Amino acid sequence: MRKVIGALLAVAVLCGSFSAPAAENKEYGLSFPTLANIFFVTLDEAVKGKAKELGVNVYSLEANNEVSRQLSIVEDMITLGYAGLLLVPIETDAVVPAVEKLNAAGIPVVTVDRRISPPEGSTATILAHVGADNVVGGENAAKFIVDRLTKLYGEPKGTVIELYGFVGSGPAIDRSEGFQRVMKQYPKIEVKTQTANFMRVDGMRVMEDFIMSTPQIDAVFGANDEMVMGAIEAMQASGKFDFSKVVTVGFDAIDDALQSIRDGVLTGTIEQFPGKQASLGFEVLHDFVSKGKKPSSSLILIEPQVVHKGNINQLY
Secondary structure (H helix, E strand, C coil): CCCHHHHHCCCCCCCCCCCCCCCCCCEEEEEEEEECCCHHHHHHHHHHHHHHHHCCCEEEEEECCCCHHHHHHHHHHHHHCCEEEEEEECCCCHHHHHHHHHHCCCEEEEEEEECCCCCCCCCCCCEEEEEEEEEEHHHHHHHHHHHHHHHHHHHCCCEEEEEEEECHHHHHHHHHHHHHHHHHCCCCCCEEEEECCHHHHHHHHHHHHHHCHHHHHHHEECCCCCHHHHHHHHHHHHHHCCCHHHHHCCCCCHHHHHHHHCCCCCCCCEEEEEEEEEHHHHHHHHHHHHHHCCCCCCCCCCCCEEECCCCCHHHH
């Protein structure tokens, strides 16, 4: 990897403080978890599109969901002296030492989608975080499910399966927090939670286990669309219960999910506008590097929206 990046760019390590960007440098880095998830493909494309619009170069590298690989990528980007880094952490705490090194090298950092979680005593500093309000997204998903169960049974009750995301990731933590916060208000709703790592195959596998152990399933919430789509495949294959009455909600609004809503299979998904997050995050980073302009807030959140058959044609 070092040879590949070195062939693209060979520059000196940036010196100076976090508040003194190297305006003449037009090379930026983007580090994100994986291209196996369509959400990050969209994010990657949006950053490159914004960089082209601004007349600068951005070099992006996925980390195959490996924390050690992401740390290595960031260290390479420090060595190569990028003007700034747009970062989507795999784990919110594991990347903190790398952010501290970026700070020491005078390279500003903007996080997108996932925030870092510096422990007490850490000096890690970011210019800004741009992302969806995942807690609100989880709340909105829960409220949507409660509303559908109430319409189905005349009151909010039933058994709900929550497919949790990648353990240690900010979105997984926040979406579950918001979801659970709402569900705890309804004592007749039982929530069973299991991680499925944001992966479709894991969503299918975990759902197969729930189907075997749970007499009745009334709703499924997946912290991303990949997991809930896998869960739907498992339910359809089982033939154990009337799938048409199961409320299914995902998160991310990927193309497969949107088509499934149009087909009347998936009930809903949460749109968190990854392209908007990415392009806005990169614009904030570039404004600071090129003009010394700091964002008005270090936390920029976009409210997620529920997409369902009743509004999909208005949104897309």
